[in-house]
Amino acid sequence: MSLDARVRMLNRWFFGRPGWDIMAHALNAMGRVAVVSSFGADSAVLLHMTARIDPRAPVLLVDTGRLFPETLAYRDMLADRLGLAGLEVIRPDPERIRAVDPDDTLYHEDPDACCALRKTEPLQAALARFDGWVTGRKRYQTAERATLDPFEVERPPDAPPRIKVNPLAHWTADDVAHYITAYDLPQHPLVAEGYPSIGCWPCTMPVDPGEDPRAGRWPGAEKTECGIHISGGEVRRGPAGDA
16 A cells, blocks of 8 residues: 555544544554654643653654753653653754854844754654654644645655654644643743744744734744745755755
8 A cells, every 4th residue: 555545544544533543543553653842832732642642752852952941941841741751852963054054144044944954954864763753733823734634645855755643633722722721731931921833032923912823933034834844945055055
């Protein structure tokens, strides 16, 4: 069976079933699978599921070197509270940083290239040893995610195709809030300061009540995704323009 046919079958099987079931299948029946988390605004939901199903499951966080101090503190607290024994912090290659962004201005001049350098490249390298990975994306978050399915095929440019799992794809904002309340999960401290979506500090701002939750990400730029969920894409800057 092709990977595309398998994904179609999985989406039929799990249609209308709870996120718990999708998450359990990903961690127990799909080979070596990593959970990728930003430890952002509502990351506790997916991480709580992970801890309940398999606390030793690999959990990957990309530390871009630009994360808020509050995010790093939240990571440590949440990992300890939930017992996430498989937490692994992924970092960009320092030599690549020096070659591509020596004056530390890439985030301002080309945010897509900065995300590729600091997040997409190191994550794709880390995911090369896994059969698939789990994300916390949800349909309500952006227009680009509005048709998201629980299972999809990802085709990285320099690696074999693999399955990406989105257990919370059909959840609403109310579903997330109810889950957090039901299990008394701690939220990221910046949520209370008006940050409903949290990434790197140079490219994340608080939003006003009623604004789109992701309006504070890359404000002023025509950009809605960091790039890890977009196939292809190259870092476009470096010595002699060859990176």
